[in-house]
Amino acid sequence: MLTDNLNRKIDYLRISVTDRCNLRCRYCVPSAGIAKLPPQEILSYEEILKIARIATAKGISKIRITGGEPLIRRDLVFLIKELLRLPGIGDLGLTTNGVLLKEFALSLARAGLRRVNVSLDSLLPDRYRWITKRDYYSRVQEGLIEAERAGLSPIKLNVVALQGFNDDELLKFALLTKTKGYQVRFIEYMPFGDGYEPQFSSFSLAEAFSTINRYQKLYPVQGDGVAELYRFPDARGELGFISPISRCFCPSCRRIRLTADGKLRNCLFSDEEIDLKCALREGGSDAEIEQLLFKSVRKKPPGHMLQDRSISNYHRRMPLIGG
Ligand code: SAM
Numbered sequence: 001m002l003t004d005n006l007n008r009k010i011d012y013l014r015i016s017v018t019d020r021c022n023l024r025c026r027y028c029v030p031s032a033g034i035a036k037l038p039p040q041e042i043l044s045y046e047e048i049l050k051i052a053r054i055a056t057a058k059g060i061s062k063i064r065i066t067g068g069e070p071l072i073r074r075d076l077v078f079l080i081k082e083l084l085r086l087p088g089i090g091d092l093g094l095t096t097n098g099v100l101l102k103e104f105a106l107s108l109a110r111a112g113l114r115r116v117n118v119s120l121d122s123l124l125p126d127r128y129r130w131i132t133k134r135d136y137y138s139r140v141q142e143g144l145i146e147a148e149r150a151g152l153s154p155i156k157l158n159v160v161a162l163q164g165f166n167d168d169e170l171l172k173f174a175l176l177t178k179t180k181g182y183q184v185r186f187i188e189y190m191p192f193g194d195g196y197e198p199q200f201s202s203f204s205l206a207e208a209f210s211t212i213n214r215y216q217k218l219y220p221v222q223g224d225g226v227a228e229l230y231r232f233p234d235a236r237g238e239l240g241f242i243s244p245i246s247r248c249f250c251p252s253c254r255r256i257r258l259t260a261d262g263k264l265r266n267c268l269f270s271d272e273e274i275d276l277k278c279a280l281r282e283g284g285s286d287a288e289i290e291q292l293l294f295k296s297v298r299k300k301p302p303g304h305m306l307q308d309r310s311i312s313n314y315h316r317r318m319p320l321i322g323g
Contacts, residue, residue, distance in 0.1 A: 157185065185241070
């Protein structure tokens, strides 16, 4: 089974299916843009399924589909269906910006997807338009309604904590958990890539917790992921705080990542990659792919070094890694 040198059991694979996105979030995509991967560099579904089959046989039980924006890749529903047929798969998730959820929620649910994570950084249409550079706020809202209607549950709303942008929307997001069954999660903004956008910084999630808790007492909820979970006593949903930098969870990290161009990454913040695509396309056997998986896991770093702000090593931006 996949266990690293620190005895961390690696059971979670995040698969990016595309580097393309239909939004241009200012903190994610640099203003100069990002060169697109040539289509032939992107793993086919057959290649993704082969890697997933080998990985699930070696202890990966949880897979998350991400991107870029996964719903812009053609026939994603097919991939979801096929991944769910793998014997070892226990949990399959999808992270999306929700723009195309209205169109796809029902077919995703029919394919067997149970739940969905939707990224939404503001509840104000003008602000949403500013941060994403696209006018799709109402589409996301419609997508959320359709996801509920399709029975996708839980719906997790991911909100990147951006100082001076959405810190004044804390309560509004928190109060959503009273009317909706959403799990609303605030996520610390993380610095990425050479062109790290200095205009953005995270607000403190500890202070965010205090502000909300002062408004009304929050009660802790047991979770099984990286989010610290709470709820208002009269809420339908939950609130989560994810602090990869200030309350780093590297010692319990169980993840590896597959980029859209077939590179295996053992840490979001390490540029050390193993080229599975090349191995596959050179006719690598299952045993060879398996060995590469083990090699990557063995070399998983103990933790990121973001506290040192030694960010110059992280060349790939989020859309090219898979968030
Ligand atoms: N398009 C999908 C979506 O929007 O959820 C999946 C890919 S997107 C890169 C995944 C998540 O990464 C989004 O929630 C986005 O807000 C988050 N993200 C991007 N850059 C980030 C950064 N620098 N710090 C923290 N989160 C970031």
